[in-house]
Amino acid sequence: MSDKSPEQLYQERVKRCLDVAALRVPDRVPVFGPYQLYPYTFAGVTFKDAMNDYALAREACHRFQDYFQPDLDFGPILAYPAPAMELLKINWFKWPGRGLDDHIMYQYMDSENMKAEEYDEFIYDPSHFIMSKWLPRSFPPLQGLTNWPAIRTFMWFGWTGGFAGLAAKQVQEALRNAAAAGEELGRWFDSIGQYATEMKAKGTPQLYAAFDWPPFDIIGDTLRGTRQVLMDMRRRPDKLLGALEVATKIFVEYGSAAEGAELPYCWIWMHKGTRNFMSDEQFKTFYWPFLRKGMLALIDKGIIPVVYCEADVESRLEHFADVPKGKVIYHVSTTDMVKAKSVLGGIAAIAGNVPNVMLLSGTPDDVRAYCKKLIDTVGKDGGFIIDAAVMLDQAKPENLKAMIDFTKEYGVYR
Amino acid sequence: MKKKLVTAIADMQEEEALRLAREMLDRGEDPQAILDAGSEAMAIIGNRYDEKIYFLPELIIAGEMMKQLGDLVKPKLQARATQTKPLGTVIIGTVAGDIHDIGKDVVAFMLDVNNFTVHNLGVDVSAATFVEKIRELKPDILGMSGFLTMAFEQMKKTINAIKEAGMRDKIKIMIGGTIMDENAAKFVGADAYGADASAAVKLAKSWTGGK
Numbered sequence: 233m234s235d236k237s238p239e240q241l242y243q244e245r246v247k248r249c250l251d252v253a254a255l256r257v258p259d260r261v262p263v264f265g266p267y268q269l270y271p272y273t274f275a276g277v278t279f280k281d282a283m284n285d286y287a288l289a290r291e292a293c294h295r296f297q298d299y300f301q302p303d304l305d306f307g308p309i310l311a312y313p314a315p316a317m318e319l320l321k322i323n324w325f326k327w328p329g330r331g332l333d334d335h336i337m338y339q340y341m342d343s344e345n346m347k348a349e350e351y352d353e354f355i356y357d358p359s360h361f362i363m364s365k366w367l368p369r370s371f372p373p374l375q376g377l378t379n380w381p382a383i384r385t386f387m388w389f390g391w392t393g394g395f396a397g398l399a400a401k402q403v404q405e406a407l408r409n410a411a412a413a414g415e416e417l418g419r420w421f422d423s424i425g426q427y428a429t430e431m432k433a434k435g436t437p438q439l440y441a442a443f444d445w446p447p448f449d450i451i452g453d454t455l456r457g458t459r460q461v462l463m464d465m466r467r468r469p470d471k472l473l474g475a476l477e478v479a480t481k482i483f484v485e486y487g488s489a490a491e492g493a494e495l496p497y498c499w500i501w502m503h504k505g506t507r508n509f510m511s512d513e514q515f516k517t518f519y520w521p522f523l524r525k526g527m528l529a530l531i532d533k534g535i536i537p538v539v540y541c542e543a544d545v546e547s548r549l550e551h552f553a554d555v556p557k558g559k560v561i562y563h564v565s566t567t568d569m570v571k572a573k574s575v576l577g578g579i580a581a582i583a584g585n586v587p588n589v590m591l592l593s594g595t596p597d598d599v600r601a602y603c604k605k606l607i608d609t610v611g612k613d614g615g616f617i618i619d620a621a622v623m624l625d626q627a628k629p630e631n632l633k634a635m636i637d638f639t640k641e642y643g644v645y646r
Numbered sequence: 647m648k649k650k651l652v653t654a655i656a657d658m659q660e661e662e663a664l665r666l667a668r669e670m671l672d673r674g675e676d677p678q679a680i681l682d683a684g685s686e687a688m689a690i691i692g693n694r695y696d697e698k699i700y701f702l703p704e705l706i707i708a709g710e711m712m713k714q715l716g717d718l719v720k721p722k723l724q725a726r727a728t729q730t731k732p733l734g735t736v737i738i739g740t741v742a743g744d745i746h747d748i749g750k751d752v753v754a755f756m757l758d759v760n761n762f763t764v765h766n767l768g769v770d771v772s773a774a775t776f777v778e779k780i781r782e783l784k785p786d787i788l789g790m791s792g793f794l795t796m797a798f799e800q801m802k803k804t805i806n807a808i809k810e811a812g813m814r815d816k817i818k819i820m821i822g823g824t825i826m827d828e829n830a831a832k833f834v835g836a837d838a839y840g841a842d843a844s845a846a847v848k849l850a851k852s853w854t855g856g857k
Contacts, residue, residue: 269796326745332743333743336743336794336796337794337796339744339745339746339794341745342747342748458748459706459748462702462703462706463703463706463707463710465703466658466703466704466707467660467707507824508698508701508702508842509701509702510701510702510703511698511699511700511701514701514703542824543824543825544824565824565825566824566825566827587825587827587829588795588798588825589798589825589826589827589829589830589833590829592795592798592799592833593798593829593833621825622795622824622825623795624795625794625795625796626795626796626798626799
């Protein structure tokens, strides 16, 4: 590979990853690199430092990428910007330095930021709800936005009262706080952009062109909270269904950021659709139809949905098969890969699933044997990507290296 | 009426269940009958969960109903009712550094429903706290939960601490969480892995001689 220019390598990797999604047999099995905390561990940088020092995070990701060289890379985007989060004092999140130790992955805390009786408000005007309720609840320095005027009433001479409302002291203060956080976030995004450019110059595309969340999780994760949204399926199904219609449009907006990208992967974080959060009937009613509808809209824009399932999805495979052929990738976590291939083969590519515990506690031989088995069985005739089962925080470097190098060597289609 | 209450709870009719319970109290029925109905209903709900008819939403709602009925009845309860002897004592918690709790709470709830005494230590529980609580409460079983991949090492660390405290042979240890499996159980030094709350109950019963 060393005789190829970075440009050639880049194009080759993009093509490989487009081919695998389209179910054309690629030159070899692609191997992904969504490693959330691992690059920093590998580079000897605490996660706290990576979240606070954008240049340090970039350097760590470079070191990781230079050494392991997976086909695609996440880069430092998962090292969320602690300075901006500090400014906003986000209260449904814990991270190193704010509730967690320096080397621990940040975590989301389940909370109810939309009350049951507020469904109608959200459905009527989600932007106003987010502005005047969700933002102040999530970010205490934005408390003043509870007085934010409803922009929809600015029409005709409504703007008179509307603009007067904007002059309120609390609103002004909240806007100043938001702008300060925005400036910090600008620095962070500059760093992300710089990294992607540097990586492209080295020949590696980024794994994501957009991030997205299934409509049910948009409502469930930070609006209603997990417990509440699960109960809402029984307590107030009609309201939930109404909100899911709205969330589906928002889903398409999020994902559309991938439109026109060289590798238009839209990485979809699937949370509550996995495993046993809900029954098949509930999944069929509340989860899948909205996700499917949203994905079809993205596919129409030439975007490739990559559904990253955060846990076992064996019980959902039959539904997953109901998508156009060669348009979607499912990253299936700890799901039995042979079973996944038997249901999704010829319909959608699947990605996975070297066990994280093996990468941490096994040997390179264990890893190679596991990869060989996957490539021989589910990798036959394409439609398969090798990756860790779930995002990697800890591993023995020699095990990860074995996974990637073995795939490159043995995964060649002849 | 008690039978109706059992059905209402088991069928997730929250408002109806509360209405019936209030009516029973108004009629001067023994408050204990309401708690008994709750227990009966929980057994049905547990079975439906095992049979994959019910899932997390129903277990969470069941938990809320039990709490509401308890709140309703407690002030009127004269003496604590005699309870059947528990099958065993379980300490459960999410390991240090990890704050995920939904799966762990469901396991705790199902163990409780199945007549285990459950001490739920919450999330982000350090190895030292686990050791201290085991010493204090002398459980038959320890359940550890973890969602993050770093939970592997934390579980291992906790079990080593229990070993060092000389208590490993006195308890059975089970682990659970998205990425856990039998190999993880082996790696961390646990006795078993359970894929869900049903599996946890089965394991606990098999270890304590329950059916």
